[in-house]
Amino acid sequence: MSDQVNNAIGVLVMSYGTPESLEDVETYYTHIRRGNPPSAAQLEDLTSRYRSIVGGVFPLRENTNIQVAALQRTLDELAGEGAYICYQGLKHAAPYIEDGVAAMAADGIKNAIGIVLTPQYSIMSVGGYMKRAQEEASKQGIAFKSVQEYHLHPELIDALSKRVTEGLDRFGEQRADALVLFSAHSLPAKILEMNDPYSDQLLATSRAIAEAAGVEKWQFTWQSAGQTGQPWLGPDILETLTRLSEEGVKNVLVTPVGFVSDHLEVLYDIDIEARKLSEEHGIRLERIRMLNDDPQYMAALAASVLGLAHGGTNE
Numbered sequence: 001m002s003d004q005v006n007n008a009i010g011v012l013v014m015s016y017g018t019p020e021s022l023e024d025v026e027t028y029y030t031h032i033r034r035g036n037p038p039s040a041a042q043l044e045d046l047t048s049r050y051r052s053i054v055g056g057v058f059p060l061r062e063n064t065n066i067q068v069a070a071l072q073r074t075l076d077e078l079a080g081e082g083a084y085i086c087y088q089g090l091k092h093a094a095p096y097i098e099d100g101v102a103a104m105a106a107d108g109i110k111n112a113i114g115i116v117l118t119p120q121y122s123i124m125s126v127g128g129y130m131k132r133a134q135e136e137a138s139k140q141g142i143a144f145k146s147v148q149e150y151h152l153h154p155e156l157i158d159a160l161s162k163r164v165t166e167g168l169d170r171f172g173e174q175r176a177d178a179l180v181l182f183s184a185h186s187l188p189a190k191i192l193e194m195n196d197p198y199s200d201q202l203l204a205t206s207r208a209i210a211e212a213a214g215v216e217k218w219q220f221t222w223q224s225a226g227q228t229g230q231p232w233l234g235p236d237i238l239e240t241l242t243r244l245s246e247e248g249v250k251n252v253l254v255t256p257v258g259f260v261s262d263h264l265e266v267l268y269d270i271d272i273e274a275r276k277l278s279e280e281h282g283i284r285l286e287r288i289r290m291l292n293d294d295p296q297y298m299a300a301l302a303a304s305v306l307g308l309a310h311g312g313t314n315e
């Protein structure tokens with residue numbers, strides 16, 4: 001098959017990946033740790049966090065599947081069936097990024113575009129996905145371009161601002177007192193020395209949503225930092241919530257801007273861990289509904305892919 005040219009453009013849709021099952025957590029965690037197996041205590045800690053969010057199926061796996069299928073439908077509608085073919089490529093689970101590119105090659109695809117299911121660029125995060133995809137594409141003889149970021153796409157901002165409005169409405173009479181707390185996955189603080197755009201892009205997304213939703217009371221905080229012995233970007237959401245409670249804040253709408261799915265960092269780190277601390281501090285914590293396969297999110301992804309296909313360049 002691979003000697004036959006396929007004129008469709010391959011779209012490599014990349015996401016973090018999640019274990020297949022609770023038995024698979026060790027393999028997954030070892031991959032995240034670049035081949036170093038976790039200690040028994042680290043493994044138990046991660047497994048127990050998954051146990052508290054997983055009801056048979058791992059939410060991120062299902063949500064990535066749903067997102068890729070919805071993006072395929074959106075591209076079919078916009079460009080005609082067969083013009084673009086989506087493939088999944090995961091960072092830390094099968095089908096890995098390299099598997100996705102190899103599947104394109106097996107189908108005879110010669111031109112491909114990569115896009116990651118997170119809106120902001122960072123050398124350590126999106127840059128890592130793109131490097132692996134580009135390397136495999138070169139090996140397979142596929143011309144590859146990548147969408148670097150889409151953190152200010154109007155459809156994305158509009159979709160998120162609607163969710164903020166809807167989340168604030170849940171506070172009822174307390175709505176005017178509620179504070180919108182934007183959050184994103186922390187990264188090792190050494191990215192600050194690399195001139196990385198990550199934090200500026202996260203703030204730009206947050207500011208644009210606040211403006212679109214007419215929100216005046218908002219802050220940004222980090223979440224889900226790793227324990228590596230090195231400093232990570234802060235303040236962490238748990239510290240921020242403690243400080244807010246000391247300042248008398250009683251109603252907080254957590255709005256993750258770097259995540260687009262229901263998964264561990266949302267369902268555990270916010271919904272269980274941050275909520276528990278908030279309750280102890282007398283804060284009512286609500287969270288926006290995640291985008292998952294929101295049609296406007298799909299429109300933002302599709303427009304980014306089509307923009308690059310029609311002559312846009314890698315930045």
Ligand SMILES: CC1=C(CCC(=O)O)c2cc3nc(cc4[nH]c(cc5[nH]c(cc1n2)c(C)c5CCC(=O)O)c(CCC(=O)O)c4C)C(CCC(=O)O)=C3C
Pocket residue numbers: 015016017018019032033046059060117118124125126185186187188225226227258262263264265
């Ligand atoms: C920037 C960023 C995003 C957002 C952008 C993107 O989506 O790419 C993200 C998302 C996610 N991170 C996830 C899970 C984990 N990340 C870990 C560890 C790490 N994350 C890092 C960064 C990021 N991570 C980093 C620098 C590490 C340290 C190790 C390393 O240098 O790579 C660990 C190890 C244990 C722990 O630290 O808790 C786990 C289990 C899941 C899946 C959840 C599920 O399965 O439902 C998702 C969506």
Ligand SMILES: [Fe+2]
Pocket residue numbers: 185
């Ligand atoms: Fe992570």
